[in-house]
Each structure stands twice: as C-alpha cells, then as structure tokens.
Amino acid sequence: MRVDWVRQGREGYCIDEIIHCNHFTTMIQEEDDPKEYRWESGYEKTWEALQEDESGRLEPSVTEMIQRAKRRKLLEREASVRLGIMRHVYVILDLSQAMNEQDLKPTRQICTLKILDDFIKEFHDQNPISQLGIITTQNKMAKRHSDLSNNPQRHLDCIKKMHKMPCKGEPSLQNSLEVALSSLKHLPPHTSREVLIIFAALTSCDPGEVGATLQKVKEGNIRVSVVGLAAELHVCREITKETGGSYSISINDLHLKQLIDEHLEPPPASVKMDHTLIKVGFPHQVNADAKPALCMCHLDDLPPLNTQGYYCPQCTAKYCDLPAECRVCGLMLVTAPHLARSYRHLFPLKHYSEIPLEESSAKLCYGCQKIFITGAADKYVYKCRNCQQVFCFNCDIFLHETVHSCPGCASNPTLSQTPTNN
Amino acid sequence: MGSEGCLLVMVIDIHPQLAEAEQHAHTYLDACISFANIHLASNVRNTLAVIAANHQDTRFLYPSTTEEQDKRQKDGRLELLGLVDDSIERELRSMVVGKHQGEQTESLISGAIGRGLLYIKRQETEDILSKRVHARILVVKISSDTGGQYLNYINNYLSAQKIGTAIDVCLVGSDCGLLQQGADITGGCYHCIHEITELLQTLIMMYQADVATRKKLNTPAPEAVDYRAACFCHRSLVDMGNVCSNCLSVYCKAVPLCTTCNVIFQTDRPMKIGKKKK
Numbered sequence: 001m002r003v004d005w006v007r008q009g010r011e012g013y014c015i016d017e018i019i020h021c022n023h024f025t026t027m028i029q030e031e032d033d034p035k036e037y038r039w040e041s042g043y044e045k046t047w048e049a050l051q052e053d054e055s056g057r058l059e060p061s062v063t064e065m066i067q068r069a070k071r072r073k074l075l076e077r078e079a080s081v082r083l084g085i086m087r088h089v090y091v092i093l094d095l096s097q098a099m100n101e102q103d104l105k106p107t108r109q110i111c112t113l114k115i116l117d118d119f120i121k122e123f124h125d126q127n128p129i130s131q132l133g134i135i136t137t138q139n140k141m142a143k144r145h146s147d148l149s150n151n152p153q154r155h156l157d158c159i160k161k162m163h164k165m166p167c168k169g170e171p172s173l174q175n176s177l178e179v180a181l182s183s184l185k186h187l188p189p190h191t192s193r194e195v196l197i198i199f200a201a202l203t204s205c206d207p208g209e210v211g212a213t214l215q216k217v218k219e220g221n222i223r224v225s226v227v228g229l230a231a232e233l234h235v236c237r238e239i240t241k242e243t244g245g246s247y248s249i250s251i252n253d254l255h256l257k258q259l260i261d262e263h264l265e266p267p268p269a270s271v272k273m274d275h276t277l278i279k280v281g282f283p284h285q286v287n288a289d290a291k292p293a294l295c296m297c298h299l300d301d302l303p304p305l306n307t308q309g310y311y312c313p314q315c316t317a318k319y320c321d322l323p324a325e326c327r328v329c330g331l332m333l334v335t336a337p338h339l340a341r342s343y344r345h346l347f348p349l350k351h352y353s354e355i356p357l358e359e360s361s362a363k364l365c366y367g368c369q370k371i372f373i374t375g376a377a378d379k380y381v382y383k384c385r386n387c388q389q390v391f392c393f394n395c396d397i398f399l400h401e402t403v404h405s406c407p408g409c410a411s412n413p414t415l416s417q418t419p420t421n422n
Numbered sequence: 423m424g425s426e427g428c429l430l431v432m433v434i435d436i437h438p439q440l441a442e443a444e445q446h447a448h449t450y451l452d453a454c455i456s457f458a459n460i461h462l463a464s465n466v467r468n469t470l471a472v473i474a475a476n477h478q479d480t481r482f483l484y485p486s487t488t489e490e491q492d493k494r495q496k497d498g499r500l501e502l503l504g505l506v507d508d509s510i511e512r513e514l515r516s517m518v519v520g521k522h523q524g525e526q527t528e529s530l531i532s533g534a535i536g537r538g539l540l541y542i543k544r545q546e547t548e549d550i551l552s553k554r555v556h557a558r559i560l561v562v563k564i565s566s567d568t569g570g571q572y573l574n575y576i577n578n579y580l581s582a583q584k585i586g587t588a589i590d591v592c593l594v595g596s597d598c599g600l601l602q603q604g605a606d607i608t609g610g611c612y613h614c615i616h617e618i619t620e621l622l623q624t625l626i627m628m629y630q631a632d633v634a635t636r637k638k639l640n641t642p643a644p645e646a647v648d649y650r651a652a653c654f655c656h657r658s659l660v661d662m663g664n665v666c667s668n669c670l671s672v673y674c675k676a677v678p679l680c681t682t683c684n685v686i687f688q689t690d691r692p693m694k695i696g697k698k699k700k
Contacts, residue, residue: 407536
C-alpha cells in the first residue's frame with residue numbers, strides 16, 4: 001500500500017491562496033504520469049509565476065492570476081449534464097486522535113467545525129430541497145448525531161456540541177459507512193445519495209473487510225467523496241474511485257474550505273437514477289379558521305401560541321419556518337422561491353466570451369457603468385453571446401456566481417421572454 | 423438616516439401607457455425627481471442612481487453616460503440637485519424620443535433591477551473606507567405584468583438578499599404578486615396606490631426612511647405574501663403539486679411525462695418483496 005507523502009509546508013512565495021493553489025494544481029497534473037516520489041521531482045519555483053510590470057509593481061500580475069483562476073473555475077463547472085438536485089448528503093466527520101493536531105489553527109477539530117458550520121448554512125441556502133445528516137467516528141465506532149433533515153438549526157446545534165467533544169481513539173471507515181448506508185439505502189431512487197467524509201487520520205480500524213462494505217455502497221448507488229487533512233490513503237482512493245466521488249487533500253485551512261465548498265454544488269446525476277413526480281405542498285400563510293396553535297418545529301421549546309405561520313395544505317399543521325417536512329403527514333413543504341433557488345443549476349448562465357478591450361467598442365460596463373481603462377484590470381472584457389452587451393470582470397464573476405441571470409438579456413424585449421434565458 | 427450615507431437606486435417605469443394622459447406623465451415624473459432630490463438633500467453622504475425601464479430598453483438616467491456642459495446653478499439650491507435634474511431630463515428625452523417598434527408589452531423592470539444590483543456591487547468594491555455600503559432599490563411601477571420573466575426576477579431577489587439590499591416597491595394601479603414576493607424576500611416595503619396624485623406623498627411617507635430607521639418607526643405589519651407556486655400547465659396557483667425530480671417543474675396533477683425535460687416518470691410499480699419502503 002503506497003502512501004504519497006503530504007504536500008504540506010511547501011508554501012513557496014505566495015501572496016494569495018489562489019495563486020498557490022493555482023500553481024499547485026498545475027504541478028499535480030504534471031506529475032501524474034511519472035510515478036516518482038515528490039521529493040524526486042524538480043524544484044518548485046513558485047516565485048517565478050509573479051512578474052513585475054514596467055513600473056515595478058506586482059499588483060497587476062497578482063490581479064491577473066486571481067482573475068484567471070476564478071474564470072477557470074467557472075468554465076470547469078459548465079457542462080450540460082443532468083444534475084442530482086434532490087440530494088441526501090451524509091457528512092462523516094473524523095473525530096479521532098489525529099484531529100488534535102495543530103497544523104490547522106487552533107486545532108484541526110475546531111477549524112474543521114467552523115468550516116462545517118458555514119458549509120451547513122450555505123448548503124441549505126443553495127439546496128433548499130435537499131437533506132443533510134451528520135455522523136462522527138471515534139474510538140473505533142461511528143455514531144449518527146443528526147438524522148437527515150432539511151432544517152439547518154438541528155445540524156448547527158450538533159456542531160456546537162461537537163466543539164466540546166474530546167477527540168480520541170481511532171476512526172473506523174467501515175462502521176461509519178455502514179451507519180450511512182443503513183439510512184441511505186431506503187431512500188426512493190430518484191434522489192441523489194452522497195457521503196462526504198472528512199478524514200484526518202492515517203489509519204482506520206474496522207471490524208471486517210472494507211471491500212464488502214464498499215460493494216454494498218456501490219449497489220446502493222451512493223457517491224462517496226473524501227476530503228483528507230493529512231495524507232492520501234489508498235483505501236480512500238479506492239472508495240472514491242469505485243463510487244464516482246472526488247478525493248482531495250487540503251494544504252491549509254483556506255484550501256480546506258475551498259474543497260468542502262465544492263460539495264455545495266449538485267453533482268452530475270448517476271445513470272441509474274429514476275425520475276418520479278414528488279408530491280409537494282406549498283403552504284399558505286392565511287387560514288380562514290385559524291386558531292392560535294403551536295408550531296410543529298418548536299414542540300420542545302413551547303413558545304406562546306399564535307396564528308402566524310405556514311399551514312400544511314394536507315393536515316393544517318403549523319410551521320413557522322420553511323422548508324420543512326410535515327411531521328404529521330410527511331408532506332414536503334416548500335415555497336416557490338425555494339424551488340427557484342435550484343433553478344440556477346438547471347438553467348445556468350452560459351459563460352461570456354472573453355475579448356480584449358481593444359476589440360470591443362463599448363466604453364463602459366453595461367452593468368455597473370464603470371469606464372474601462374486600458375490596463376491590467378480591464379485587459380479583457382466579457383461579452384454575453386446572446387445580447388452582445390459587454391461587462392467588466394467583477395460584474396462577470398458576480399453574475400456567474402451569485403445572480404445567474406444576465407441583465408442585458410433581461411433588458412432586451414426579444415430575449416427576455418424565453419424561459420431558459422440562456 | 424444615520425451618519426453613513428445610503429445609496430438609493432431608483433428604478434422608474436416609463437412605459438408608453440403613461441403618455442395616454444399627459445397630466446399623469448408630468449405628475450409621475452415630477453414626483454420621482456422630487457423624491458430623488460429629497461433623498462440627496464436629507465444627508466450629505468447619500469448617493470443616488472436612477473434607472474429607467476420601458477418595454478424596449480433600460481437606461482441609466484443618473485449617473486449619466488453622455489457628456490454634459492458645466493452649468494452653473496443660478497437659483498441658489500444645491501448644485502448636485504440641479505445636476506441630477508438635468509441629467510435625468512436629458513437622458514429621458516433621448517430615451518423616449520425615438521421609434522417605438524414592436525408591441526407594447528410589459529416594462530423590462532427585471533433588467534433594470536439587475537443593472538442596479540451590479541452598480542451597488544461596484545460601489546461595495548470601490549468604497550474601501552466604509553465597511554458596508556447601505557444600499558436599497560426603490561421600484562416605481564405603473565404598467566402591469568405578464569409573468570414571463572419570473573426567473574429573472576427571482577434570481578435578482580435572491581442575489582439582493584445575499585448582498586443585503588432591500589427592494590422597496592411602490593405600484594401605481596394594480597397589485598403585482600411577483601414584486602410583493604420580492605419585497606418580502608429582501609426585507610423591503612411594498613405598497614400599491616390607486617391615484618397617481620398620491621405618489622409623491624406615499625414616497626415621502628413610506629420610502630424615505632432607510633431600512634435601519636424603519637425599525638424605529640411604527641410601520642404597519644406587512645400582510646401575508648402568497649408564496650404558492652403556479653403549475654406549468656394552467657399557470658394557476660396550487661396548494662399541493664407534483665414536482666418533477668429532474669427539472670423541478672410543478673404540475674397540478676399526475677402526468678406521465680414531464681413537458682420541460684422530457685423525462686418519463688416511473689409510476690408506482692408493485693414493490694419487490696423484501697425491499698422496505700421509507
């Protein structure tokens with residue numbers, strides 16, 4: 001079993017995390033073919049990536065590198081594949097002794113928990129009809145802390161409790177996968193089942209053979225991805241390769257956040273996924289014969305009775321916050337904007353063509369009215385292929401990452417009426 | 423109002439149906455321009471942007487893109503106000519005078535809101551001294567909606583919510599559910615008036631205070647917004663619908679095939695013995 005040594009500590013001359021990862025990922029791609037060890041390859045001269053311009057400033061060179069890296073990320077995401085929108089994701093967190101290491105400040109445990117906190121909030125924001133669950137593994141056992149649900153508050157409370165949990169013992173990959181499998185395999189076939197393992201240890205203590213569990217996971221059509229904090233492990237590589245997931249190792253805390261945030265996007269749907277019609281309720285806030293009642297999400301807290309809230313159309317149970325799964329009748333309750341949040345993946349904004357400033361006749365950005373100055377920041381401008389309007393770099397990034405709809409196309413009477421608006 | 427200024431982006435609807443009654447057009451535009459002046463005069467750090475939208479185009483009325491001559495203020499009021507008035511008048515004139523081709527459909531408000539959001543985002547990146555730019559968008563609308571731009575509107579609302587921009591809506595005429603949802607999602611104020619002569623008064627009373635100040639005022643509670651989805655086959659609001667798991671289109675009754683993504687649905691088959699259902 002070959003273990004590639006960790007690539008930490010090779011900071012080089014880096015000003016920004018993106019520059020480092022930029023250079024780093026190109027280095028990894030080059031080295032895939034010759035199977036030599038890391039220390040046998042050549043010297044990594046990361047400082048040569050930065051060039052000074054005529055006035056001796058480094059800033060334009062840095063800006064250009066950041067821009068190129070951001071755009072590359074956007075272009076990679078674009079492909080018209082079917083996505084698994086209704087996702088059921090289990091996050092398996094390793095809370096073994098290895099998490100007490102202090103290479104991520106203050107400790108790996110606290111750093112990872114903070115990143116997971118943000119991940120949970122963003123996940124429910126971007127995937128309102130998906131569900132998340134949390135499993136931890138330590139002391140050769142695995143424990144499910146939070147069941148699959150689409151209410152972020154429960155998960156956030158769990159994470160808060162985990163800050164105080166001591167990390168001890170060894171993790172168990174097989175046990176944690178079995179726990180995840182036990183609830184994921186009963187889900188209906190149209191959902192996308194995923195597992196994200198955050199693994200810091202270099203060993204795994206299992207009761208039997210991981211291969212057998214891996215076979216069951218494959219049959220259950222579950223996609224397992226691993227984010228490693230220490231070194232690359234052969235067993236993790238095998239698991240992710242067999243199930244079609246991704247495996248990456250983080251080099252520092254910002255990179256770890258970046259790797260975990262990659263799982264916010266819905267993955268491509270597997271071929272075996274069936275599609276069905278799901279019964280969904282759209283609750284209304286007004287109920288003619290409403291009497292003051294308890295809301296079903298706070299049954300434990302017992303807040304004062306009131307009539308404000310959303311009423312389930314099937315059983316008239318009251319909920320103060322959506323999305324929720326009705327505890328009484330099991331109907332999924334969402335609002336139209338929640339569904340619309342997922343439309344960004346189904347109707348993505350096609351990327352704009354990059355043209356040099358000299359070739360375009362526009363003097364200012366159509367979106368923010370910024371006047372284009374010839375220089376490093378505005379060397380390239382971005383033109384929408386449908387409406388032919390030109391945007392500056394910042395507007396391009398904002399439109400593609402956050403807005404997902406082109407204002408130029410929306411301001412054009414012929415283009416604005418198309419449903420896909422691409 | 424506070425000591426940090428607020429950026430107000432006004433999106434004004436100048437649909438040609440305004441021209442049907444000349445007096446209405448004057449009252450409407452006067453009210454909008456006066457409100458812009460009031461905003462600038464109430465705090466020296468307030469800034470403004472005005473975007474107009476009709477059925478063909480959207481355009482930034484202020485800050486203006488065309489060159490203008492330096493005009494000196496003769497009547498003694500704040501120079502900036504005069505600049506704003508002149509800029510708005512000039513750009514409006516060039517926008518309205520021209521051939522009107524095509525049918526007069528709804529105004530392209532969603533495009534104008536999108537451009538306004540990009541302008542606000544640019545102020546955030548450029549203004550490095552202050553921690554946050556307080557910005558809000560005020561939409562003044564007079565024409566009616568067809569609902570064909572649902573996706574554009576929703577994307578704009580969700581991004582406005584993300585960057586913390588409230589979208590206030592003042593409608594003249596009939597209610598618009600889409601804009602009401604937007605005001606609710608972003609935390610803005612929604613109101614509908616029926617007489618155009620009430621416009622200036624409504625704007626001053628309800629929309630002049632910015633979001634932080636509104637919390638201290640005793641405003642009436644917003645009414646419940648209808649967030650139900652419309653089914654794709656009849657465009658009518660449904661309480662319970664069937665959603666396609668691939669493309670999330672909503673149907674009011676069970677259909678065998680999804681019309682948007684052409685995927686055949688697996689209907690209920692007899693389950694295999696031994697397989698447990700969830």
